[in-house]
Amino acid sequence: xxxxxxxxxxxxxxxxxxxxxxxxxxxxxxxxxxxxxxxxxxxxxxxxxxxxxxxxxxxxxxxxxxxxxxxxxxxxxxxxxxxxxxxxxxxxxxxxxxxxxxxxxxxxxxxxxxxxxxxxxxxxxxxxxxxxxxxxxxxxxxxxxxxxxxxxxxxxxxxxxxxxxxxxxxxxxxxxxxxxxxxxxxxxxxxx
Amino acid sequence: xxxxxxxxxxxxxxxxxxxxxxxxxxxxxxxxxxxxxxxxxxxxxxxxxxxxxxxxxxxxxxxxxxxxxxxxxxxxxxxxxxxxxxxx
Numbered sequence: 698x699x700x701x702x703x704x705x706x707x708x709x710x711x712x713x714x715x716x717x718x719x720x721x722x723x724x725x726x727x728x729x730x731x732x733x734x735x736x737x738x739x740x741x742x743x744x745x746x747x748x749x750x751x752x753x754x755x756x757x758x759x760x761x762x763x764x765x766x767x768x769x770x771x772x773x774x775x776x777x778x779x780x781x782x783x784x785x786x787x788x789x790x791x792x793x794x795x796x797x798x799x800x801x802x803x804x805x806x807x808x809x810x811x812x813x814x815x816x817x818x819x820x821x822x823x824x825x826x827x828x829x830x831x832x833x834x835x836x837x838x839x840x841x842x843x844x845x846x847x848x849x850x851x852x853x854x855x856x857x858x859x860x861x862x863x864x865x866x867x868x869x870x871x872x873x874x875x876x877x878x879x880x881x882x883x884x885x886x887x888x889x
Numbered sequence: 890x891x892x893x894x895x896x897x898x899x900x901x902x903x904x905x906x907x908x909x910x911x912x913x914x915x916x917x918x919x920x921x922x923x924x925x926x927x928x929x930x931x932x933x934x935x936x937x938x939x940x941x942x943x944x945x946x947x948x949x950x951x952x953x954x955x956x957x958x959x960x961x962x963x964x965x966x967x968x969x970x971x972x973x974x975x976x977x
Contacts, residue, residue: 721961726949729957734944743957750961798897806892811925812932825943846903847940853907868902875901878936879929 706762717757721750724770727849731771734844735778736832745777752777764858771845771859779837788836788870794877812879815886831881835874838862842870843878891919896926900933 698719708716732742752773801810845856857867896919905913920927
């Protein structure tokens with residue numbers, strides 16, 4: 698059965714075991730990897746993945762099929778991750794990364810502190826650590842936007858639905874998280 | 890002409906993804922002329938590739954997935970074929 702089958706929503710609503718099983722099998726890996734990408738450790742990523750599918754199976758009868766089942770699953774995942782990463786700061790109007798990036802340009806918008814060359818190949822073995830360190834305290838929304846875009850390669854429209862934000866918001870999140878990673882990697886690379 | 894600040898903003902915020910051909914061309918042209926923005930763009934690409942490397946499909950551990958699948962399908966759907974974890 699295809700995930701674009703027009704009858705899929707109906708079969709999910711009817712809790713058709715075959716349909717539910719196919720959904721689980723199709724998206725389990727993606728959901729699990731996204732939980733890891735969102736910064737949960739192996740243990741918590743497993744828990745959150747389980748909880749996401751438990752909610753999916755429980756709520757299946759109320760699935761309206763107005764959005765794709767994948768969008769729905771990722772929406773559930775996002776809520777679970779927010780709970781799991783509770784205590785982290787929320788996304789704000791202001792973010793210190795904005796000033797850092799701003800400080801790289803002069804009043805006319807030309808580079809005063811241009812990007813430095815960083816050879817990531819040199820740090821291949823530590824790259825996971827770099828990423829984790831840099832993203833550790835990033836607000837969940839930013840981190841999720843990054844994972845959904847870069848790893849899951851979803852469309853802007855779908856990401857906005859999952860995170861319940863506007864396209865302008867998404868642009869701001871991507872701008873912040875990418876610049877943050879770039880600044881981190883540059884700092885680490887130049888340090889040595 | 891757009892400044893480097895504007896170009897990097899477009900690159901980082903994904904504005905180009907759904908932009909017109911003309912807009913994308915003007916950025917391309919800027920990158921051709923500006924080595925700093927070119928480096929910036931390349932670094933963003935590397936960051937994306939690295940993320941896919943860390944969390945992309947091939948990073949999956951099949952035994953963890955099998956276990957998760959058994960747990961999810963076994964407990965909730967009473968799936969005997971998939972293995973009942975209670976009987977372990």
